[in-house]
Amino acid sequence: MSLIEAQGLVKRFGDFTAVDGIDVRVEAGEAFGFLGPNGAGKSSTMRMVGCVSPPTDGQLRIFGMDPVRDGPAIRSRLGVCPQQDSLDLELTCLENLTVYARYFGIPRKVARERARELLDFVQLGDRADSPVEPLSGGMKRRLVIARALINEPEIVLLDEPTTGLDPQARHLVWERLFRLKQRGVTLVLTTHYMDEAEQLCDRLVVMDAGKIVAEDAPRALIERYSTREVVELRFGLDGLDTYADKLAGVGERLEVLPDRILLYAADGDDAVAQVHGRGLTPSSVLVRRSTLEDVFLHLTGRTLVD
Amino acid sequence: MVTTALALPRAARRIDEGLRRSLAVTGRNATLARHLGYWWLLASGFFEPLLYLLSIGFGVGALVGELPLPDGRTVPYAEFVAPAMLASSAMNGAIAESTMNLFAKMKHMRLYDAVLATPVTPVEVAVGELIWATVRGGMYCAAFLVIMVAMGLTTVWGALLAFPATLLVCFAFGGAGMLLATFMKGWQDFDYLMAAQFALFLFSGTFAPVDSFPTVARWLMELTPLYHGVELVRAATTGTFQWVLLWHLAYLVALLVVTLRFAGRRMGGLLLK
Amino acid sequence: MGGTVAVLGHHLTIYRRVWRGSVFTSFLVPVLFLLGMGISVGGYVDERQGPLGVPYLDFIAPGLLMSTALQVAVSEAMWPVFDGFAWSRRYEVMRTAPVRTRDILLGHVAFVQLRALIAVAGFLLVMTLFGAVHSALAPLALPVGVLVGCATSIPIFGYSAHVKSENMFAVVMRFGVIPMTLFAGVFFEVGAMPPAARALAYVSPLWHGVELARGATLGVDTAWSWPLHVGYLLLWIAVGWPLALRQFTRRLDT
Ligand SMILES: Nc1ncnc2c1ncn2[C@@H]1O[C@H](COP(=O)(O)OP(=O)(O)OP(=O)(O)O)[C@@H](O)[C@H]1O
Ligand SMILES: [Mg+2]
Numbered sequence: 001m002s003l004i005e006a007q008g009l010v011k012r013f014g015d016f017t018a019v020d021g022i023d024v025r026v027e028a029g030e031a032f033g034f035l036g037p038n039g040a041g042k043s044s045t046m047r048m049v050g051c052v053s054p055p056t057d058g059q060l061r062i063f064g065m066d067p068v069r070d071g072p073a074i075r076s077r078l079g080v081c082p083q084q085d086s087l088d089l090e091l092t093c094l095e096n097l098t099v100y101a102r103y104f105g106i107p108r109k110v111a112r113e114r115a116r117e118l119l120d121f122v123q124l125g126d127r128a129d130s131p132v133e134p135l136s137g138g139m140k141r142r143l144v145i146a147r148a149l150i151n152e153p154e155i156v157l158l159d160e161p162t163t164g165l166d167p168q169a170r171h172l173v174w175e176r177l178f179r180l181k182q183r184g185v186t187l188v189l190t191t192h193y194m195d196e197a198e199q200l201c202d203r204l205v206v207m208d209a210g211k212i213v214a215e216d217a218p219r220a221l222i223e224r225y226s227t228r229e230v231v232e233l234r235f236g237l238d239g240l241d242t243y244a245d246k247l248a249g250v251g252e253r254l255e256v257l258p259d260r261i262l263l264y265a266a267d268g269d270d271a272v273a274q275v276h277g278r279g280l281t282p283s284s285v286l287v288r289r290s291t292l293e294d295v296f297l298h299l300t301g302r303t304l305v306d
Numbered sequence: 307m308v309t310t311a312l313a314l315p316r317a318a319r320r321i322d323e324g325l326r327r328s329l330a331v332t333g334r335n336a337t338l339a340r341h342l343g344y345w346w347l348l349a350s351g352f353f354e355p356l357l358y359l360l361s362i363g364f365g366v367g368a369l370v371g372e373l374p375l376p377d378g379r380t381v382p383y384a385e386f387v388a389p390a391m392l393a394s395s396a397m398n399g400a401i402a403e404s405t406m407n408l409f410a411k412m413k414h415m416r417l418y419d420a421v422l423a424t425p426v427t428p429v430e431v432a433v434g435e436l437i438w439a440t441v442r443g444g445m446y447c448a449a450f451l452v453i454m455v456a457m458g459l460t461t462v463w464g465a466l467l468a469f470p471a472t473l474l475v476c477f478a479f480g481g482a483g484m485l486l487a488t489f490m491k492g493w494q495d496f497d498y499l500m501a502a503q504f505a506l507f508l509f510s511g512t513f514a515p516v517d518s519f520p521t522v523a524r525w526l527m528e529l530t531p532l533y534h535g536v537e538l539v540r541a542a543t544t545g546t547f548q549w550v551l552l553w554h555l556a557y558l559v560a561l562l563v564v565t566l567r568f569a570g571r572r573m574g575g576l577l578l579k
Numbered sequence: 580m581g582g583t584v585a586v587l588g589h590h591l592t593i594y595r596r597v598w599r600g601s602v603f604t605s606f607l608v609p610v611l612f613l614l615g616m617g618i619s620v621g622g623y624v625d626e627r628q629g630p631l632g633v634p635y636l637d638f639i640a641p642g643l644l645m646s647t648a649l650q651v652a653v654s655e656a657m658w659p660v661f662d663g664f665a666w667s668r669r670y671e672v673m674r675t676a677p678v679r680t681r682d683i684l685l686g687h688v689a690f691v692q693l694r695a696l697i698a699v700a701g702f703l704l705v706m707t708l709f710g711a712v713h714s715a716l717a718p719l720a721l722p723v724g725v726l727v728g729c730a731t732s733i734p735i736f737g738y739s740a741h742v743k744s745e746n747m748f749a750v751v752m753r754f755g756v757i758p759m760t761l762f763a764g765v766f767f768e769v770g771a772m773p774p775a776a777r778a779l780a781y782v783s784p785l786w787h788g789v790e791l792a793r794g795a796t797l798g799v800d801t802a803w804s805w806p807l808h809v810g811y812l813l814l815w816i817a818v819g820w821p822l823a824l825r826q827f828t829r830r831l832d833t
Contacts, residue, residue, distance in 0.1 A: 013833070050675055052671070052674045052675060052831065052832065053832070053833060054832060054833075071677075071679075072582075072677035072678070072679060073677065075675065075676060075677040076676075076677040078675070080675035082668075082671065082672070082675070084668065086667060086668035086669065086671055086672045087667075088589075088593060088667060088669065089667065090593050090596050090597065091592060091593060091596065095592060099588070099589045099592050100672065100676065102584075102585035102588050102589070103582065103585045103586075103589075103673060103676030103677065103678050104676055104677060105581055105585075147672075151676075350749075350750075350753055350754075351749070351753070353753060354753060354757060357757060357758055357761050357762075358761060360761070360762075361761035361762055361766060361767075362761070362766065365761075365762070365766055365767040365771060365772070366620065366624075366766050366767055368629075368767065368771055369624045369627070369629045369630075369631070369635070369767060370620065370623045370624055370627075371623065371627050373623065494597050494599070494600040494601075495600070496600075497600030497601055497603065497604045498600055498603070498604070500604065501603070501604045501607050501608060501611075504608060504611060505607075505611050508611050508612070508614070508615030508616070509611075509614075509615055513615060513616065513619065513620045514619040514620050514622070514623060518619055518622060518623075519619060
């Protein structure tokens with residue numbers, strides 16, 4: 001049985017459709033990602049899975065249960081890290097966890113022990129008794145993640161766990177999430193970051209305007225929707241379209257962005273040679289491996305915005 | 307008074323530029339009020355002292371009867387209480403607008419960080435906020451005075467004299483409130499401020515003449531700032547002119563000048579870290 | 580039930596960090612009020628032997644007691660509730676745990692009544708020290724205070740969940756709390772007002788609370804028979820609760 005099963009899941013706010021009939025299956029122990037631009041409907045989906053937002057239409061089963069009828073039972077087995085940090089600024093780090101633990105009926109003593117362990121786990125052990133207000137953004141985020149783990153959840157929902165963090169803080173969070181996964185916890189996360197999706201997710205879906213436009217393992221997506229290498233050419237900002245015409249036929253496919261042209265090709269160096277062969281002299285040339293970003297661009301026609 | 311004399315000429319030299327920039331701060335507040343569509347709410351603020359006047363002045367007034375003025379005349383309770391309501395509501399408005407607002411902006415919105423990145427100085431910010439507080443307070447006061455005239459609680463001349471007195475009260479308490487805001491640590495401190503404000507409201511010769519209290523209590527009351535505001539406004543609306551008014555006037559002006567200077571300096575210290 | 584208790588516990592944990600100022604003021608304010616209005620203005624009132632039949636201090640004390648319950652309960656049902664939705668998002672966090680929306684509302688309502696009860700108890704103590712209590716029934720003023728707190732704050736919970744800006748709370752103060760405090764029989768008998776104003780006082784929950792509290796602390800008869808006053812306050816709760824729950828559900832379960 002899949003832990004999360006959605007079929008034709010729809011969420012409407014008034015007559016605006018935020019999630020437009022998506023099918024998703026998440027198996028036990030995997031790390032599953034939602035990737036998409038702002039407003040794609042990722043958070044709306046996460047909130048439905050978190051049983052705090054009733055689906056407008058379609059089927060949704062979590063642990064085989066109905067989120068509307070069995071909300072409390074499901075939520076007691078979920079950990080949720082919302083997109084926006086929502087901590088009690090007046091309370092200490094430890095209190096933030098213990099107060100939350102009471103909602104799961106965790107006895108006080110167990111809650112305190114577990115809270116201390118979790119604070120250590122997210123490397124905030126020495127901040128246990130200091131108030132939350134002065135913590136940095138990254139520390140607050142880690143605290144929210146620790147709070148999401150207080151009930152030893154089977155599924156952890158993470159809505160943009162690392163947005164706004166510096167690279168070091170992100171790596172720390174990734175590493176902790178990776179450990180959770182190793183312990184067999186199922187992770188469901190949303191992100192704007194390709195590297196995050198590639199690093200953490202076994203499988204992911206790309207969402208755009210409430211719909212799923214692709215679904216697979218990160219590598220498989222890259223292979224399916226992109227070529228092995230990509231060449232980035234810059235010619236200044238004007239007349240990119242005329243250059244594009246002159247480049248027709250080089251590589252498998254070409255994409256014109258506001259500031260550069262992308263050439264998709266199995267062999268990047270060969271493509272560069274062909275460009276020079278046509279008498280074109282770009283101001284800069286970059287050959288790189290294909291990434292999820294390219295998949296994304298191909299599928300949605302735009303670059304990702306943070 | 308000495309401080310005023312020294313500060314004024316220096317201020318005059320810079321007043322042009324400074325005032326223009328202060329008014330920019332005022333303008334931001336006004337724009338915001340208009341934007342949020344709560345003008346009607348601001349406007350409704352003037353009902354508050356009116357309700358107090360009806361309840362205390364006439365409701366309780368029927369139980370109290372007449373009270374004596376400093377010059378020995380007795381007047382109906384409503385006539386005695388109305389100017390005090392006016393002065394206290396000027397104080398409350400000024401403090402709410404300056405202390406709360408300033409504190410919220412300094413602590414939470416980090417608004418002034420952006421403002422101070424422009425050529426505006428902390429003192430100009432303080433003055434700008436104060437002008438805004440006074441514009442609001444002044445409108446309420448003017449409306450209240452019109453009602454007092456309509457109800458026969460004062461004369462037109464009394465009201466015209468009382469108006470600048472209420473503005474002075476607004477300004478003086480606005481300055482004091484701003485200075486207080488720079489000392490506030492958290493929202494909890496506002497509980498203490500409210501209690502202090504409330505004590506002033508009750509014990510500044512507002513509801514009963516100060517000489518109805520024991521001598522020591524009376525001296526204490528005569529030291530507090532609202533007492534001077536109440537006496538000044540009451541003298542204007544009841545037409546009781548005595549030399550002691552000059553002392554009330556001087557007290558309030560000094561309060562304004564001193565608190566404003568300190569507030570500006572402390573804001574500078576807090577913001578330009 | 581467990582959920583409600585956990586929510587109450589959450590609010591109490593926060594309160595433990597900030598209680599000092601509120602306890603200080605809930606003792607100081609009644610002392611100031613009783614001194615300033617009761618004794619000083621009361622001196623002039625009592626001199627004239629007016630229609631009240633009791634010293635002015637004794638007359639206004641139970642009224643102020645109930646208006647304290649009103650003020651505490653209503654203000655606790657405004658900014659902190661708005662905070663729970665908009666600033667700290669505390670409610671949303673509670674919602675991700677296995678508590679129901681009604682637990683979140685009920686737990687917070689219970690906390691607010693506890694705050695009101697503390698304030699009323701403090702005031703009653705001060706009143707007793709001032710010699711303004713004349714009946715063995717006086718402790719009944721405590722549940723009456725909670726009743727007034729519930730009747731006035733529960734609908735406000737709904738209002739606070741509904742409004743988009745905290746500026747709208749001035750409306751409640753200006754058109755609800757302050758007029759009630761001034762005209763619902765706290766400072767003078769409502770009979771002294773013109774009939775239209777009197778009718779409004781009868782509609783306001785505060786007047787019913789003041790009548791009950793005066794009955795309790797002075798041992799005098801209430802204006803109507805007491806079950807009517809209690810029933811009227813319960814009516815506010817009965818109407819307010821579904822409204823509040825609906826707003827909370829709208830905000831938390833969409
Ligand atoms: N409570 C709500 N009421 C009305 N519209 C909403 C509500 N919540 C979300 N929406 C709308 O639904 C759409 C999807 O929002 P959602 O928050 O799911 O996007 P997202 O993919 O999480 O975006 P982001 O990357 O910016 O977080 C948006 O257009 C948003 O405006
Ligand atoms: Mg989102």
